[in-house]
Amino acid sequence: MARLPPAVARLRAAVRHGLADLPAGSLVLVACSGGPDSLALADTAAFCAPRMGLRAGLVSVDHGLQEGSAARAAGVAAWARGAGLDPAEAVTVAVGAGGGPEGAAREARYAALDAAAERHGASAVLLGHTRDDQAETVLLALVRGAGPRGIAGMRAVRGRYRRPLLEIARDDTHRACAERGLEPWADPHNTDPRFLRSALRPALDSLVGVLGEDLVANLARTAALVGEDTDHLDALALAALDECRAASGPDREGAGDGPGPERTADGLDAKRVAALPAPIRTRVLRAWVLESGVDGAELNHRHLAAVDALVADWRGQGPAFLPGGIEIRRSDGWLTASAP
Numbered sequence: 001m002a003r004l005p006p007a008v009a010r011l012r013a014a015v016r017h018g019l020a021d022l023p024a025g026s027l028v029l030v031a032c033s034g035g036p037d038s039l040a041l042a043d044t045a046a047f048c049a050p051r052m053g054l055r056a057g058l059v060s061v062d063h064g065l066q067e068g069s070a071a072r073a074a075g076v077a078a079w080a081r082g083a084g085l086d087p088a089e090a091v092t093v094a095v096g097a098g099g100g101p102e103g104a105a106r107e108a109r110y111a112a113l114d115a116a117a118e119r120h121g122a123s124a125v126l127l128g129h130t131r132d133d134q135a136e137t138v139l140l141a142l143v144r145g146a147g148p149r150g151i152a153g154m155r156a157v158r159g160r161y162r163r164p165l166l167e168i169a170r171d172d173t174h175r176a177c178a179e180r181g182l183e184p185w186a187d188p189h190n191t192d193p194r195f196l197r198s199a200l201r202p203a204l205d206s207l208v209g210v211l212g213e214d215l216v217a218n219l220a221r222t223a224a225l226v227g228e229d230t231d232h233l234d235a236l237a238l239a240a241l242d243e244c245r246a247a248s249g250p251d252r253e254g255a256g257d258g259p260g261p262e263r264t265a266d267g268l269d270a271k272r273v274a275a276l277p278a279p280i281r282t283r284v285l286r287a288w289v290l291e292s293g294v295d296g297a298e299l300n301h302r303h304l305a306a307v308d309a310l311v312a313d314w315r316g317q318g319p320a321f322l323p324g325g326i327e328i329r330r331s332d333g334w335l336t337a338s339a340p
Contacts, residue, residue: 018164038128153223237283
């Protein structure tokens, strides 16, 4: 019996581990662009899932941003059906203009994947991000000053989404495609310097040349360690949020002078929040303002610093203004959130 190529063996072990907790009969959908990472993942899932008592399907999202994208997505879906993946479909999305091209495409893609998961009753959606993608994410977070939440990078499991290849090197997905006779698509966006992640890749390659081959693995391991710490602090913050929350706070400012703004969240006891350690306090405030309807993608450190100043540096200042027109005010010792 021929020995299984090492790259193929590593991918199969990673996918088996990533799906081990799913109940028998569960459907997993692979998000596949046709690139080497997602194609290798789809091929591996097609092999592993039925042997684990699971069903595997595929969704290829056509963003409509490149010539021939519709035909390519349809071709990926046709390949998937031949590989035994069912359902296998190509889905076309309309990419909006907001949030930059990368962010808008990502938003449209995840909306399509969520819809496909709901439509087919999938238990999980598999993404082909590798250890190299994780290292790039950590560097991007450092460049942007994103803090621990950004440095924690992508999670192996987040809701219905799973990244079973997050500890697998990108070289392994390329080797697995070659060993399995797969013909991946080379996305020109991956080398287009207009996109920040693509522009970063040559810089990361240069750093590897200077600092050694372990750099990518070390960055990915840093993400995992920071992620564990972040999850623990987030859990402590949620418990503290419950303790600081007001079931019924004082009336909002101006309530006696007219209808005023609509109240969007329960209040917080400002003194209780101020007494929390800073890493917990800022997480409490972040979780609370997200409850008020603020888009987490638009919330940045300046917004949170303004809200934090209402409790940690209170001098009678006016409200903090957040995305979506949300206002955070302090009155009579309570923080309240309101929208226009």
